[in-house]
Amino acid sequence: MRAVVITDAALHVEERPTPAPGLGQVLVRVHAAGINAADLLQRAGFYPAPPGSPSDIPGLELMGVVEQLGDAVDEHWRGARVCAIVGGGAQATHVVVPVSHLLNVPDHVHDPHAGGFAEAFSTAYDALITQARVSAGDRVLISGAPGGVGTAAVQIARSRGAHVTAVVRQRLHVDALHDLGASEVITIDQLTDAGTFDVVLELIGAVHLEVAQHHLAPFARVVVLGVGGGATAQLDLRRVMTTRATVTGSTLRARTNAQKTELASLMRAEILPLWRSGTLHVPLAASFNLDDVAEAYDFFARPGKFGKVVLTMPDS
Amino acid sequence: MRAVVITDAALHVEERPTPAPGLGQVLVRVHAAGINAADLLQRAGFYPAPPGSPSDIPGLELMGVVEQLGDAVDEHWRGARVCAIVGGGAQATHVVVPVSHLLNVPDHVHDPHAGGFAEAFSTAYDALITQARVSAGDRVLISGAPGGVGTAAVQIARSRGAHVTAVVRQRLHVDALHDLGASEVITIDQLTDAGTFDVVLELIGAVHLEVAQHHLAPFARVVVLGVGGGATAQLDLRRVMTTRATVTGSTLRARTNAQKTELASLMRAEILPLWRSGTLHVPLAASFNLDDVAEAYDFFARPGKFGKVVLTMPDS
Numbered sequence: 001m002r003a004v005v006i007t008d009a010a011l012h013v014e015e016r017p018t019p020a021p022g023l024g025q026v027l028v029r030v031h032a033a034g035i036n037a038a039d040l041l042q043r044a045g046f047y048p049a050p051p052g053s054p055s056d057i058p059g060l061e062l063m064g065v066v067e068q069l070g071d072a073v074d075e076h077w078r079g080a081r082v083c084a085i086v087g088g089g090a091q092a093t094h095v096v097v098p099v100s101h102l103l104n105v106p107d108h109v110h111d112p113h114a115g116g117f118a119e120a121f122s123t124a125y126d127a128l129i130t131q132a133r134v135s136a137g138d139r140v141l142i143s144g145a146p147g148g149v150g151t152a153a154v155q156i157a158r159s160r161g162a163h164v165t166a167v168v169r170q171r172l173h174v175d176a177l178h179d180l181g182a183s184e185v186i187t188i189d190q191l192t193d194a195g196t197f198d199v200v201l202e203l204i205g206a207v208h209l210e211v212a213q214h215h216l217a218p219f220a221r222v223v224v225l226g227v228g229g230g231a232t233a234q235l236d237l238r239r240v241m242t243t244r245a246t247v248t249g250s251t252l253r254a255r256t257n258a259q260k261t262e263l264a265s266l267m268r269a270e271i272l273p274l275w276r277s278g279t280l281h282v283p284l285a286a287s288f289n290l291d292d293v294a295e296a297y298d299f300f301a302r303p304g305k306f307g308k309v310v311l312t313m314p315d316s
Numbered sequence: 317m318r319a320v321v322i323t324d325a326a327l328h329v330e331e332r333p334t335p336a337p338g339l340g341q342v343l344v345r346v347h348a349a350g351i352n353a354a355d356l357l358q359r360a361g362f363y364p365a366p367p368g369s370p371s372d373i374p375g376l377e378l379m380g381v382v383e384q385l386g387d388a389v390d391e392h393w394r395g396a397r398v399c400a401i402v403g404g405g406a407q408a409t410h411v412v413v414p415v416s417h418l419l420n421v422p423d424h425v426h427d428p429h430a431g432g433f434a435e436a437f438s439t440a441y442d443a444l445i446t447q448a449r450v451s452a453g454d455r456v457l458i459s460g461a462p463g464g465v466g467t468a469a470v471q472i473a474r475s476r477g478a479h480v481t482a483v484v485r486q487r488l489h490v491d492a493l494h495d496l497g498a499s500e501v502i503t504i505d506q507l508t509d510a511g512t513f514d515v516v517l518e519l520i521g522a523v524h525l526e527v528a529q530h531h532l533a534p535f536a537r538v539v540v541l542g543v544g545g546g547a548t549a550q551l552d553l554r555r556v557m558t559t560r561a562t563v564t565g566s567t568l569r570a571r572t573n574a575q576k577t578e579l580a581s582l583m584r585a586e587i588l589p590l591w592r593s594g595t596l597h598v599p600l601a602a603s604f605n606l607d608d609v610a611e612a613y614d615f616f617a618r619p620g621k622f623g624k625v626v627l628t629m630p631d632s
Contacts, residue, residue, distance in 0.1 A: 206554055227553045235551040236519055241565035249557035273540045 003057045003092030003295050004311070006043050011294045014050055016057070020097045021070030026077055026099055032065040032115025033090040033289070034148065035300045037228060037308045042088075043297065049088035050254050059090025060253060061119035063111055064313075066102075073099050081105040083090075083118045086261065091293065093098070093313050100261040103268060106276040112287040115273065116148060116308030120282065122263055123225060123252055124153035124201075125271055130263075131248060132199045132302040136161030141212060143167040144203030144226060145177055145185070148308040153201050155280045156181045156271070165194055167208065169306070173306045191215055202249075206230025216243045217269070224249035275311060283307025290314060317371045319408030320358050320627070327610045330372070335412045337386030342415055346380040348431025349406040350464065352609050353544060353627045354569060356551070359405075359613065362476070365404035375406025376569060377435035379427055380629075382418075389415050389524055399434040401576065403569055407609065409629050414464040419584060422592040429598040432464060432624030433591070436598070438579055439541060439568055440469035440517070441480040441587055445476070446579075448515045448562060449538040452477030455511065457528060459483040460519030460542060461493055461501070464624040468515050470496045471596050481525065483511055490620045492540045492599070507531055511545050515539075518565075522546025532559045540565035599623030606630060 001018040004011055014274050023028045039058040041047035063083040069075070082102040089095050090179045104116040130132045141155040145166035157164045158181025166176070166182035174185045186194055188211055196217040202209050205227035213236050217223070221242055240247065252263070274280045285305035287298035290313050300309045317334040337343045355374040362555055365371050373585070379399040398418040405411050421430040444450045454475040460466045461482035471479045474497025482498035483612055484490070490501045500511055504527055512533040518525050521543035527554050532538070556563065567631035568579070590596045601621035602616035606629050616625045 100414045170600065201524065209553070224553050224556055227557070230619075231552065231554045233553055235549045235563070236547065237518075237525070237540050237549055237565060238547045240540055240565050241543070243564045243569070244561055246564040247551070247556065247561065248562040249553060250560045251557050254558070 001092055001094040002290065002314075003089070004059065006058060006289070008058050009043055009045060011043065011297060013291055013293060016092070018094045021068050021073070021096050023071045023097050024073060024099055025070040026066045026073055026102070027068035028062065028082060028084070028097055030062045030063040030069040030090065030095055030112040032064070032310050032313065033062040033092075034058050034116035034119055035296060035311065036119055036148065037226065040297060040301060043131070045183050053086065053088030055088075057089040057092055057211070059092065059116070060087065061085050061115070062090035062095055063105060063117070067094070068129060077102070078245045081114070083114050084264075085118045085122050085252055088280055091290075091311055092151035093290075098261070099256055101264050102239055103272060108278070109275070109281075112285055112310045112312055113282040115310045115312070116282045118282065119252065119310060120148040120152040121156070121275075121280070122267055123149050123273055124156050125224055126252065126263055127201055127223040127250065127268060128156055130152055130201065130266070131223050131250065132201070134160050134162050134199050138162045138198040139165065139217065140199045140201065141165045141167065141194075141215070142201045142203070143208040143212070143222070145182065146306045147203060149225060150203055151180055151283050151307050152280075156183050158182070159274055159279060162199070165197070167191070169303060174304045178304055180283075196220070200227065204229035206233035207231045212241055216245045218243050220245040222247045224246050225251075230291040285309050287312050317408055317410040318606065318630075320375065320404070320606070322374060322398040325359055326361065327359060327613060329483070329607055332408070334410045335390060335612060337384050337412050338388070339413055341374050341386040341391060341412050342389055342418070343383045343384035344380040344400070344411050344413055345380065345383040346409055346411055346629050347427040348380070348626050348628045349375045349378040350432035350435055351612060351627065352376050352454070352464065353542065356377050356613060356617060357406070364510060369402065369404030371404075373405040373408055374403065375402070375408065377433070378406035378411055379433070380606075392610050397430070399430050399439050400533070400580075401568055402436045403611055407449035407606075407627055409606075414573055417580045417630050419580060419588060421586040424591050424594070425591070425597075428569045428626045428628055429600055430601040431626045431628070432504050432598045432600065435465040435568070436468040436624060437472070437587055437596070438583055441464050441583060442568065442579060442601065443517055443541055443566065444472055444515065445586070446518070446582070447509045447539050447566065450476050452542065453532065454478045454514040455481065455576060456515045457481045457483065457510075457531070458519070459524040459528070460509070461498065462489045462622045465541060466519055468596075470498050475500070475590055475595060478515070481497050484508070485619060488620060492622055496599070512536070517541065519594070520545035522549035525549045529555055532561045533560050534562040538563045540581045567577055577580050578631055603628050
C-alpha cells in the first residue's frame with residue numbers, strides 16, 4: 001500500500017506492506033481520509049499514536065470500501081462503503097479497522113465528504129450529547145464553528161432543538177453557519193451582549209474560554225476539545241462555584257476499542273439516520289490528492305477555511 | 317431575640333425582633349451556630365445573603381430546640397433537638413427554618429458539636445457523593461483537610477471505602493487526620509510522589525488545584541468549594557482533555573428551598589445513621605460565647621486550627 005509517513009516532522013508518501021485483517025477486523029481500501037489538528041500535532045512530534053496504531057502514519061478518519069474480511073466477520077460487509085475513526089494510520093490506501101467501528105456511508109454522499117465525516121461528527125456527538133447532554137431549548141455556544149468539528153457540532157446541536165450561537169474569528173462564513181442551523185453568528189468581542197449559555201463547546205482553547213466563562217448559565221457544561229488558542233486557561237473558580245458549572249474535555253484517539261465500539265453504536269442509532277436523510281452533511285473546504293499531502297497540511301493549517309480538508313487516494 | 321449584626325464590616329450583638337414561623341416552618345431556639353468562611357466574606361462585604369435571608373445577620377448553620385410551630389407542622393417537632401443549614405441569620409438566639417430542612421441531632425452529641433455539623437457535613441456530602449460519586453476504592457485527595465468541611469469530608473470519604481489522602485499546610489494535625497480515616501497525610505510539596513487521584517475535593521483554591529491537576533487519574537472529578545488560596549487557577553486544558561477529568565464547584569447557600577429539602581432528605585438517609593452510630597463526629601477547634609463573636613471570627617481566620625469554630629448562645 002501507499003501511505004503518508006512522518007519522518008523528522010516532514011511528510012512523504014511511501015510504499016508500505018499492506019496489513020492483513022485479524023479476528024473481527026476488515027481491510028478497507030481507503031478512498032478519502034480527513035485531516036485533523038491532531039495530525040499536525042503528530043507531525044510536529046507532540047502527539048504520538050496510541051499503542052496498536054502505526055507510529056508514523058497519520059490520519060484519524062477514513063472512508064472507503066471493505067476489501068478483505070478477517071475471521072468472524074459477516075460476508076455482507078464485503079464491498080460495503082464505510083467510514084470510521086481510527087487511532088492513526090488512516091492516511092494510506094489501506095487500513096485495518098474493527099468491524100464494530102464501521103459506519104455505513106449513505107449512497108448519496110460523495111467519497112471526499114464521507115472521508116471527513118467520522119472524526120468530526122463522532123467528536124461533536126460525543127461532546128455535545130454524551131458529555132454535555134444538550135437538549136431542546138439549551139443555549140449552546142460553539143467556538144471555532146467554521147472548522148470540521150465546529151460545522152458538525154452546529155448541525156448536531158440544532159438537530160436536538162438547541163439554540164446555537166456560533167463564534168467565528170472574523171466575520172467569515174456567517175451565512176454558511178446560519179444555513180447549518182446557527183441562530184446567531186458572532187465574534188468573540190460580541191460575546192458580551194450574547195447572554196448566557198447552558199453548553200460551551202470549546203474548540204479554540206484558553207483565549208475563548210477565558211471570555212466564555214463569564215457567560216455561563218447555572219449548571220453550564222463546558223467541554224474542551226481544542227487548544228489551538230492556548231492550552232492554559234485562567235479559570236475563575238468563583239464563577240464555577242456560583243454557576244455550578246462543569247468543565248471537562250476529551251479526545252477520541254486514546255479510547256479503547258470497546259469505547260469506540262460503543263460510540264459507533266450510538267452514532268448508528270442517533271446520527272446516521274440524520275446523515276442518510278440529508279439533515280446532516282459535511283462541508284468540504286478542499287480535497288487534495290494523496291501525493292499533495294504536504295500542500296494539504298499547509299492548507300489545513302491556514303485560518304479562514306470552512307469545513308473539512310480531505311486527502312483522496314489514487315484508484316487502485 | 318439577640319443576633320450578630322454586621323455593620324460597616326464590624327460585628328455587634330444587637331436586639332432584633334424574633335421572627336414568627338410561617339407555613340411549614342418552625343422557630344428554633346438556637347443553642348450553637350457554626351462559623352464558616354462565608355461569614356467572613358459577608359463581613360467584608362463580598363458575599364451578600366440570598367433573597368429570603370436576613371441581610372445583615374450572618375450564620376449558615378445552627379443547632380437548637382424547636383420552640384414554635386408554624387401552620388401545617390406536625391406536633392412531634394415541638395421540643396426536638398435539631399440542626400440545619402440556612403441561607404443566613406443563624407448566628408442569633410432564634411431562627412426560622414423550614415421543617416423540611418431539619419435534621420435530628422443524636423442524643424449523645426453535645427450542643428456545640430451539633431452546631432458545627434449541618435453546613436460542614438452537608439457540603440462535604442453533596443460534593444463527594446452527589447457530585448463526585450465517590451465509591452469504594454476511589455483515591456480521594458482533600459486539600460484543607462483540617463478545616464470544618466475537610467474533617468467532615470475525610471470521614472465521609474472513608475465511610476464509603478475510599479482511600480483518603482489529606483493535604484495539610486504544615487505537618488499539623490497528622491495524627492488527628494489519621495484518626496478520622498485518612499490513609500495518608502501530606503503537604504502540598506509531597507503531592508509529587510502521591511500518585512494520581514480519582515477525586516479531588518478542593519477546599520483551598522488555585523494554589524493547590526494548580527498542583528493537583530497534574531495528579532488526576534482518568535475520569536477524575538475535581539470539586540472546588542473554597543478559594544481562600546486563590547480564585548483564579550491556571551487550568552491545564554490538555555491535561556483535562558487527556559484525563560477526561562471534570563472540574564466543577566458549588567455552594568450550598570444560594571440553593572432553593574426545594575434543593576435544600578432534597579439535600580436534607582439525602583442527609584437523613586445516608587449520613588445521620590453514621591452520626592448516630594458515632595462513626596462520624598464533629599471535631600471542635602473552639603467554641604465562643606455569642607458576646608465574644610468578634611474574637612471568634614478572629615480565631616476562625618487564623619490558620620492552624622483543627623475542626624469547627626462555633627458560637628454558643630446564652631440560656632433563654
